[in-house]
Amino acid sequence: MTNKYEGYYSGKKGEMLNNQYQIQKELGSGTFGSVFQCIDKQRSKYVAVKILRAIDKYYEAGQAELKTLIQIRPLSCQQVVEVLDYFDFSGHLCIVFPLYGQTLLELLKANEFRGYNIDWTRELSKSFLLGIQAVHSLSKVHTDIKPENIMSKGKPVSTTVRGRVFVHPPGADLVLIDLGSAVEVDKRKPVLVCTRQYRPPEVMLGLDFDYKLDVWSAGCCMFETITGRTLFRTHNTVCHLMQIQKILGKMPVNMYQQAAQLKRCKEIDSYDLQTGLWCFPSNYDEFEKQALAGIKTIEDELEGNKYSLIHLIRWMLRWDPNERPTIQQVLEHPFFNDPPRDTKGIQTDADDWKDVIDAFVNGQVSEQDFIAWWKKVGK
Numbered sequence: 001m002t003n004k005y006e007g008y009y010s011g012k013k014g015e016m017l018n019n020q021y022q023i024q025k026e027l028g029s030g031t032f033g034s035v036f037q038c039i040d041k042q043r044s045k046y047v048a049v050k051i052l053r054a055i056d057k058y059y060e061a062g063q064a065e066l067k068t069l070i071q072i073r074p075l076s077c078q079q080v081v082e083v084l085d086y087f088d089f090s091g092h093l094c095i096v097f098p099l100y101g102q103t104l105l106e107l108l109k110a111n112e113f114r115g116y117n118i119d120w121t122r123e124l125s126k127s128f129l130l131g132i133q134a135v136h137s138l139s140k141v142h143t144d145i146k147p148e149n150i151m152s153k154g155k156p157v158s159t160t161v162r163g164r165v166f167v168h169p170p171g172a173d174l175v176l177i178d179l180g181s182a183v184e185v186d187k188r189k190p191v192l193v194c195t196r197q198y199r200p201p202e203v204m205l206g207l208d209f210d211y212k213l214d215v216w217s218a219g220c221c222m223f224e225t226i227t228g229r230t231l232f233r234t235h236n237t238v239c240h241l242m243q244i245q246k247i248l249g250k251m252p253v254n255m256y257q258q259a260a261q262l263k264r265c266k267e268i269d270s271y272d273l274q275t276g277l278w279c280f281p282s283n284y285d286e287f288e289k290q291a292l293a294g295i296k297t298i299e300d301e302l303e304g305n306k307y308s309l310i311h312l313i314r315w316m317l318r319w320d321p322n323e324r325p326t327i328q329q330v331l332e333h334p335f336f337n338d339p340p341r342d343t344k345g346i347q348t349d350a351d352d353w354k355d356v357i358d359a360f361v362n363g364q365v366s367e368q369d370f371i372a373w374w375k376k377v378g379k
C-alpha cells in the first residue's frame with residue numbers, strides 16, 4: 001500500500017512484487033524510498049529491493065540512479081553496488097540489488113564506536129575509495145559519501161583479538177551504495193548536496209563543487225573508521241565552519257571573496273574579514289560551544305597512529321578543493337603501501353619524523369615533496 005502523502009510503499013511480509021520478489025522485512029529507508037529484504041522466487045536467493053517513493057521527483061531521481069547503475073555495470077567494479085533487475089510496481093520504481101550485510105555505521109556501532117585498527121582502516125578505506133574511483137571514472141560525483149552508504153558485502157563476522165571481540169566485514173569487502181545523488185560533473189548545480197557531517201566547505205559557501213567534494217567526505221569517513229567518532233558534529237553551518245577552522249586553521253581569504261561575490265551563502269556575515277575567522281552566529285546553541293571546545297587538530301585527534309594516515313587525512317581535508325588530492329592520488333598515497341602492522345607495534349612514527357611533520361604542518365614542505373621524501377626513505 002502507498003502512503004498517499006509521502007509516497008512511501010508500506011510493504012507487508014509475504015507480499016509479492018512483480019510476481020517474483022517476496023517481501024520478508026524492511027531493511028531501511030531514506031529520503032528516496034524504502035529498502036526491503038525479499039526472496040527472489042525465480043533464483044531462490046535473497047535480494048534487497050529499493051522501492052522508490054511514488055512521487056514524481058523521487059521517481060525521476062530513481063531513474064537517474066538506475067541510469068548511473070547501468071552505466072557503471074561494464075566496469076565490473078566489486079566495490080560499487082550492483083543492479084540485478086528493475087521494474088515498475090503500482091507507480092513505484094523498484095530496483096533490485098544483491099542483499100548486503102551491514103552499513104559501516106552499523107559496524108562501528110557494533111564495535112561500540114571504538115574504531116578499527118590501522119590495518120583494517122587501510123583495507124576498509126581502500127575498498128570504498130575504489131568504489132568512489134569507479135563513480136568518478138563516469139565523470140560523476142557521488143555527493144553523498146557517508147558511513148550509511150558504505151556496506152559490508154557479506155554478513156559481518158566477529159573475531160577475538162587479545163580478548164577483545166570486534167565485528168568486521170568478511171575479508172575487508174565493502175561496497176558503495178546509493179548512487180541516487182550522483183551528478184555529472186559538467187551538469188552539477190550549486191545546490192546544498194551531501195549529508196551535513198560529511199559536507200565540504202565549498203558546498204556550505206555556495207561555491208562550485210567537483211570530484212573533490214567526495215574526497216572531503218571520504219576523508220571524514222576514514223577518520224570515523226579509525227576513531228569510531230564523527231569528525232564534525234553539528235547542525236549549524238557557521239559552527240561547522242568554525243569546527244573546520246579549529247582543525248585546519250584559517251579559511252583561505254579567496255574562498256570568502258568568491259562566496260561574497262556569489263551571494264549564495266546566507267551565513268557569510270559570520271566571517272570576520274579583519275581577523276579572517278568565522279565567529280559564532282547569534283543563534284548558536286550552548287551545545288555547539290561545547291562541541292567546538294572538544295575539537296582538536298587532526299594530529300592530536302589521530303595521535304598514536306602512523307603519520308602516513310595523519311598526512312593523508314590532512315591532505316583530503318584541505319579547505320581549498322583544488323589543494324585536495326584526486327581519488328587516484330589518495331589510492332597511490334604511501335599510507336596504502338605501508339606494510340600491515342600488528343596493533344601493538346603501530347604506536348607512532350611521528351616522533352622519528354617530527355621535523356618533517358612540523359615543516360609540512362607549517363606549509364614549508366609541499367605534498368609532492370613530502371611524498372618524494374617518503375619514497376626516498378623507503379616508506
Ligand SMILES: Nc1ncnc2c1ncn2[C@@H]1O[C@H](COP(=O)(O)OP(=O)(O)OP(=O)(O)O)[C@@H](O)[C@H]1O
Pocket residue numbers: 027028029030031032033034035048050097098099100101103144148149177178180
Ligand atoms: N543492497 C542492500 N542490502 C541491504 N541493505 C540495504 C541495501 N541497500 C540499502 N540498504 C539499507 O537501506 C538503507 C537505505 O538505502 P539507500 O541509502 O539506498 O536509500 P535512500 O532513500 O537513497 O537513502 P538516503 O536518504 O540516504 O539518500 C541503507 O542505509 C541500508 O541500511
